[in-house]
Amino acid sequence: MAVSLESLLADREWLLADGATGTTLFAMGLESGEAPELWNESAPEKVRALYDGAIGAGSDLFLTNSFGGNASRLKLHDADGRVFELNRAAAEIGRAAADAAEAAGGRPVVVAGSIGPTGEIMAPLGPLSIEAAADMFEEQARGLLAGGVDVLWVETMSAPDELRAAALGIARTGAPWCGTMSFDTAGRTMMGLTAADMVALVDGLEHKPLAFGANCGVGASDLLRTVLGFESVHPALPVVAKGNAGIPKFVDGHIHYDGTPELMADYAVLARDCGARIIGGCCGTTPAHLVAMRAALEATPKGPVPDLETISKRLGGFSSASDGSGGAPAGRERRRRRA
Template identity: 65%
Template sequence: MTNALSRLLEKRDWLMADGATGTNLFNMGLSSGDAPEMWNEEHPDRIMKLYQGAVDAGSDIFLTNSFGGNASRLKLHNAEKRAGELSRISAELGREVADKAGRPVIVAGSVGPTGEIMAPMGPLTHELAVEIFHQQAEGLKEGGADVLWLETISAPEEYKAAAEAFKLADMPWCGTMSFDTAGRTMMGVTSEAMVKMVEKLENPPIAYGANCGVGASDLLRTVLGFAAMGVERPIIAKGNAGIPKYEDGHIHYDGTPELMGEYAVMARDCGAMIIGGCCGTMPDHLSKMHEALSSRPRGPRPTLEQITELLGGFSSANDGTGDLSDAPTRRATRRRRV
């Protein structure tokens, strides 16, 4: 273990990641349909403000503004030839913020899905997916990212292609999938299946886990599924700040900072070592999460009932693994939720 993230993981029993990228940028003026990655060049001050907000709130890791910065996604904006360049700039801005933090802060180069369906069901071949991910990885590496961070992946084939691409780039990486369909990814992957896939990779990630999805309760149930597999590889939990609601022309997430603090502690006790937020998670949420993680002792692993008591019911009766048919669903249990 020689990379910056691995060294930090050796010294700490939990690390805090950042929160939302899109939600924060929309609050800064990003319009729906625009490519956030263009702001790396057009509004670098706003991107650095995004990064700085996470650092000031106590994050040990923040993700670069490059989630949709691959050639496939940028093609929608006639910018596919700029994938490496825009990713490089996102990491350069992150490097500037992290190097001034006064403490170790990890710049994680965000890599999102291509937006294409992998062959044989769709047009994206393995070879092309590797090429797309490799191009973005090289840009993030050139910009100074400490680690690559694959996120919101649904298809195992895409996850495997990214792993191969990151090996070509000679970069350490982390990788999360989004479990949003009855405890499975959109392509049917369960928490158990993901762990088995990760452990068979020729180039496995430093840490793996779940991000986004339906809500905090569902995400923590997935984390419990990871932990039940008994693998020592660090687990990542990046849950949304509640459930999205459309109010006054904007999407609003109903999770309060205080409840995100509860989520963070519960995520740690479920077995996650890297804990952050996803959609709707703002700096004030992160501050409460950091405060809770720093001040509250580690507790026993929560039960499904304890999760729903604090964060609300699950969106489905089970997560596709084991017998969880008696788990409270969101319709039945909604006392409080993040």
């Protein structure tokens, strides 16, 4: 019962994506330094619970437990020879969860195969060539497709050549995909890309994604400023917004995110009004946040595009004075967040 993300985007104004993978799995007992992807075989019931949590909260799309499932990252756990099987297992669990949801309630849910960065530095600054990275991404993509994902989902990228490599590897499979980057360094990715740069990058790819956007970063306000940056150059493709649930804090030996369900509900509505079509959460976003986000999106009529002052007043100040594009500073540089 595969679902076409493209057809859902054609029929709906917005789609609700899922929340955090790591936050949820840590709450289930995942230890720091442990590879979540190994749970696809050793603890499949917990991975299924992760997926079911997003589906039950109203997500139209969820990502598989395969973010670090490439050979480079799995090598750190002596599992680089198991890329295909671990990704296939992540996808098979997801396929079963989505099919069960559709059979029970008739609601289609998209299974998106998560593909994260390799963790290596791209040439010429580092040792990883585009060709070698493309091979890694292709290997991972083929495992996810064999397990039954509907679409591939490249996320948390920072280097333009790594996104190009992912597009190249996926193109060899012919599969549809989406791609997001993390804008966490004064409005830019760690490797210096602005929102406008990403629009140009995506537009120049031969195998273009179905949608593109931003995930993770340093908070909901900053992520929406990036979404406005995308929209300012009139992208041809739908935009994705997957912001963190607030700012991480170390509390009693654990990372805690301070974004409440109410704040994330407000973020979701603002993201839609900024122009995002696929809206979800990243780190710290739980099913409780997703429930509030869906309820707000369904109950709140679409409003005008918010300005930066409106975003900062409702979600908290920006982490930097500039969005990285060289424009005039806006909002409060010091972040203040409502309870």
